Amino acid sequence: MSSPWIEGLRSIALYVPDLARAEDFYTRTWNLEVAQRGDGVLYLRGTGTDAYLLALHQGSEAPQVRQVTLRARSREALGAIQASVVAAGGSVLAEPHELTRDPAGGIGLKFKDPHGRVFQVVHGDARRPDGAAVKDRPIRLTHVVLNSHAVDETQAFLADALGFRLADRTGIMAFMNCARDHHTIAIGIADNDALNHIAFLMPDFESVMRGGGRMKDAGFPIQWGPGRHGPGNNLFNYFIDPFGVVIEYTAEVEQIDDSYVSHGPEHWKWPPGRVDQWGISPAPGPTLKEAQKRIFFAPQP
Known part of the structure; x- marks a missing residue:
C-alpha cells in the first residue's frame, strides 16, 4: 500500500x-x-x-x-x-x-x-458483486494519464495531497502509484495540461488483441500498438474515440508493493527505433500526439 x-x-x-x-x-x-x-x-x-x-x-x-x-x-x-x-x-x-x-x-x-x-x-459508493471477468470486455479503469506543463509541481501535489509515490520516471512521463497497480495516475511531460489518455483494463492478452480488431472493423484503427510498455510492463493498444478522446485497452499491469524500487530516465531507455519492449509497432504518429493534447478540464469557479 x-x-x-x-x-x-x-x-x-x-x-x-x-x-x-x-x-x-x-x-x-x-x-x-x-x-x-x-x-x-x-x-x-x-x-x-x-x-x-x-x-x-x-x-x-x-x-x-x-x-x-x-x-x-x-x-x-x-x-x-x-x-x-x-x-x-x-x-x-x-x-x-x-x-x-x-x-x-x-x-x-x-x-x-x-x-x-x-x-x-x-x-462508501455502491459496489457490484465480484464476478468472473468476461473475455473481450473491459473490467475497470486502471489508470489515467494527465499532461502537465509543470511535472515536478504536479508530482509533488499528488504526493502531498493524496499520498501517491513516484513508481518510475521516464523522459516523457512520471508514473504515480497509490496501491497495487504500478500506476494509477501518470503525468505526461508536456507544454499543456490536457488529458493524455484513459486506460481500460482487459482480462488478458487475447482480449486486448481482439479489441484492436473490433475497433479496426468499426473504423477506429489502432493508433499505437500492439506493444508492451516498460514502466508497468502492461500490454497496450491505443485508439481515438469519436470525440477525440484517447483511450487504451491494456492488460497484465504489473502489481507492486512498498518494496518496489523506483527507476529514472537513465534506466528506461530503448534501442534505436524502439518505443516499447517488443519493438513491433512504430512510434505514435502525429494524429495520436495531437489528440493527446486537445481535451482539457472544464473550468471551475
Whole structure:
C-alpha cells in the first residue's frame, strides 16, 4: 500500500457533444454497458465491481473532462485529504457530502489542483458483486494519464495531497502509484495540461488483441500498438474515440508493493527505433500526439 488514503481509480466524467453517439460507440464498439441514465448524463460500467467507469454528460461542441474520481480507503481519509489538498496548494470545491445525485452514492469530496484539474474522492459508493471477468470486455479503469506543463509541481501535489509515490520516471512521463497497480495516475511531460489518455483494463492478452480488431472493423484503427510498455510492463493498444478522446485497452499491469524500487530516465531507455519492449509497432504518429493534447478540464469557479 503506497497511499494511506487512496485505494484506486473509480471513474472519469466527460462532457461530450453527442450522448447518443457516445452510447453507441462505448457500448457496441468499446464493449461497456449502460449502468444508468439520468437527465443529460449516461453512466457506463465494465464487468468489475465498480458501479460505473464512465459518466458521459451532454456538453457543447468541444469535449472536456468534468472530473477524475478516486476511491478513498476510509471515511476518515476524506478529512485528511481535504486538509492535505489545502496545504498542498489546491482548492476545495465541495467538502465531504452525500452524493445523492450519483447513482453509486457514497460520500464525496471535490477539489481542484493548482493547475485546474478537478478530482473527486469518494467513500462508501455502491459496489457490484465480484464476478468472473468476461473475455473481450473491459473490467475497470486502471489508470489515467494527465499532461502537465509543470511535472515536478504536479508530482509533488499528488504526493502531498493524496499520498501517491513516484513508481518510475521516464523522459516523457512520471508514473504515480497509490496501491497495487504500478500506476494509477501518470503525468505526461508536456507544454499543456490536457488529458493524455484513459486506460481500460482487459482480462488478458487475447482480449486486448481482439479489441484492436473490433475497433479496426468499426473504423477506429489502432493508433499505437500492439506493444508492451516498460514502466508497468502492461500490454497496450491505443485508439481515438469519436470525440477525440484517447483511450487504451491494456492488460497484465504489473502489481507492486512498498518494496518496489523506483527507476529514472537513465534506466528506461530503448534501442534505436524502439518505443516499447517488443519493438513491433512504430512510434505514435502525429494524429495520436495531437489528440493527446486537445481535451482539457472544464473550468471551475
